[in-house]
Each structure stands twice: as structure tokens, then as C-alpha cells.
Amino acid sequence: MPNTTLPSATSHPITEDDIANYLVNTPDFFERHAQLLATVQLSSPHNPRAVSLQERQANLLREKIKMLELRIMDMIRNVNDNMVLSDKLLQWARTLFLHTDRASLPALMADELASQFGVPQVGIKVWGVSPAYAQADFAQGVSQDAKSFISSLTEPFCGVNSGLEAITWLPDPQAAVSIAILPLREGVTGSVAPAFGLLVLASPDAQRFNSTMGTDFLARVAELASAALAPLR
Structure with a gap:
């Protein structure tokens, strides 16, 4: 059974x-x-x-409520920081487009970038300009290799100073530890049009322009700078 x-x-x-x-x-x-x-x-x-x-x-x-409160506070701080940056960017752009002396525009652009955003060093070069500006300092001293390299960049580059030619355009190249390189060209960021200029930002702080940071804001700076400098060509 x-x-x-x-x-x-x-x-x-x-x-x-x-x-x-x-x-x-x-x-x-x-x-x-x-x-x-x-x-x-x-x-x-x-x-x-x-x-x-x-x-x-x-x-x-x-504990969950406390974590959510901290996240909300971080979001509020980020929104406030973004609003401050946006206001500074608009003020910078307004200054550029109200400036009528084209020959001094690149120097003004660099000075305003440094003062508005607290960048220790700013360098700028523009090539392919009209004959009226061909002898200006901003149109001199750029090698063909540098122009080709800058044209190969489709978006801003951030990282440590690796001895690029653009560093020599700064007032104090030895103090440039981290840098941001912003190619200037017609069109929006990502365009493959040849670059006609470059903005280089530098800081003695190794983390100011590190390779992991987002470049969206720098891309907007490059687009505005390109539009403001276009009349030099």
C-alpha cells in the first residue's frame, strides 16, 4: 500500500x-x-x-523625507546657479553686440569673459579676417597645424595643460594648469565647418576645467563668440 x-x-x-x-x-x-x-x-x-x-x-x-529634502535643496541650488550663469552670459553677450569698434572686440571679449565668469586667463585668436584687421595681434601667430587641430574639434575641450600652442597665447602660460579650448566657427556646436578662431580659458586650479565636466555652457559661449566675431571676416 x-x-x-x-x-x-x-x-x-x-x-x-x-x-x-x-x-x-x-x-x-x-x-x-x-x-x-x-x-x-x-x-x-x-x-x-x-x-x-x-x-x-x-x-x-x-530618513526618506530628509533625503528628499536634501535632493530638493540641491535642485534649488542648481537652479539658482544656472540662473546666475544665464544672467552673466546675457550680460556678456549684450556687451559684445553693443560694442561698435570691431578691432577692439576680441580684447573686450576676453576681458569680459575673465571678469564676468572669474576666469584667471583668457586668450583669443581669429584668422581669415578681412585685410583691415590682418595686422591685429589677435590675427597673428597661429600655425597651420594649430588651425587644423582646432578645426578638428567639434565641441569644447577641457583638460590639463598638455603644452598646446594655444597656451602660448595666454598672458602667463606657466600658470595654466587646466584649460578649456573653444573652437569658433559658423553654425552651432557639432558643426564640421572649418574653425576661424579659438578661445582658450585657463586656470591654476587643476579641477576648474577637468575632462569630466559638461561642456554645454562652454558651447553656448563659443556660439555667441563666433556670432559676435563674424563681422571681422
Whole structure:
């Protein structure tokens, strides 16, 4: 006669997973046994005493609320920082487009970038200019290799000073530890049109222009600078 005895709890002990699965699949268990919730005691991560399940849940909820508050504060700070940058960018652009002396525009552009955004050093070169500006300092001293390299950049480059030619255009090349190179060309960032100029920003702080930073803001600076300098060509 076949054995029809059910497996015993000893041969097949109930595991924690069995209990967890039962509770998950029996949502009304604690409704039928509400008194159990008041008796459940859990260890607290903040002190050695045991706390009730309700208190532990309240603590977890408070921690979650605190984390959300911190994230909201970070978002507010980022929004405020972005608004300040946007205001400075608009002021910089306004200054450029109201300036009527084209010959002094590159120098003004560099000076305003340095003062508005706190950049220690700014250099600028423009080539392919009209004969009226061909002898200006900003149109001199750029090798063909440098022009080819700059034209190969489709977006701003940030990183450590690696001895590029553009560093020699700065007032104090030895103090340039991190740099940002902004190619100037017709069209928006990403265009493959040949560059007709370059802005180089430099700082003694190695992290000011590091290789992991976003370049969207620098791309907008390059587009505005390109538009302002176009009449020199």
C-alpha cells in the first residue's frame, strides 16, 4: 500500500522565505491579527534598544523625507546657479553686440569673459579676417597645424595643460594648469565647418576645467563668440 503520509515539518522545515512569501500573498493577515503589529520589536540602527515596528517605519519614513529634502535643496541650488550663469552670459553677450569698434572686440571679449565668469586667463585668436584687421595681434601667430587641430574639434575641450600652442597665447602660460579650448566657427556646436578662431580659458586650479565636466555652457559661449566675431571676416 503506497505511503500517503504528508511531509513533516521536521523533514521540510519552514524557512524565512516561506514566511515572507506567505505574508506577501496574504495581505489581509495583519488585518486579522492586528495585535501582532504592536508586539513586533526590531533593532534600531541608531541605538541598541529595540523599537516597535511602527516606530521603525516612522524612522525610515523620516530618513526618506530628509533625503528628499536634501535632493530638493540641491535642485534649488542648481537652479539658482544656472540662473546666475544665464544672467552673466546675457550680460556678456549684450556687451559684445553693443560694442561698435570691431578691432577692439576680441580684447573686450576676453576681458569680459575673465571678469564676468572669474576666469584667471583668457586668450583669443581669429584668422581669415578681412585685410583691415590682418595686422591685429589677435590675427597673428597661429600655425597651420594649430588651425587644423582646432578645426578638428567639434565641441569644447577641457583638460590639463598638455603644452598646446594655444597656451602660448595666454598672458602667463606657466600658470595654466587646466584649460578649456573653444573652437569658433559658423553654425552651432557639432558643426564640421572649418574653425576661424579659438578661445582658450585657463586656470591654476587643476579641477576648474577637468575632462569630466559638461561642456554645454562652454558651447553656448563659443556660439555667441563666433556670432559676435563674424563681422571681422
